Amino acid sequence: MSHIELDRERCExxxxxxxxxxxxxxxxxxxxxxxxxxxxxxxxxxxxxxxxARVCPLAALRVVDGS
Known part of the structure; x- marks a missing residue:
């Protein structure tokens, strides 16, 4: 299953x-x-x-496959 990884410190x-x-x-x-x-x-x-996630200019989001 996929999940979203968020780096709020990078988010502007x-x-x-x-x-x-x-x-x-x-x-x-x-x-x-x-x-x-x-x-x-x-x-x-x-x-x-x-x-x-792809359009985030700071790469604060990532979808990863957890399986």
Missing amino acids: GHGTCEQIAPNIYQLDDEGLVSILVDQPLPDELVGAAEAG
């Missing part, structure tokens, strides 16, 4: 992940990304999670 709140996958990523009250879905990721959300 650009919000590109949220624009691509708003059902998975959201900027919180501090302006930093938070993950909206339970982990491990359901199979049907892996593609969207990967797309959102």
Whole structure:
């Protein structure tokens, strides 16, 4: 099963992940990304999670396969 790794210290709140996958990523009250879905990721959300992670300009997000 895949899961999202988040490095909040790298996040600068650009919000590109949220624009691509708003059902998975959201900027919180501090302006930093938070993950909206339970982990491990359901199979049907892996593609969207990967797309959102790919557009992060600071590589603060990564989808990894835990199996």
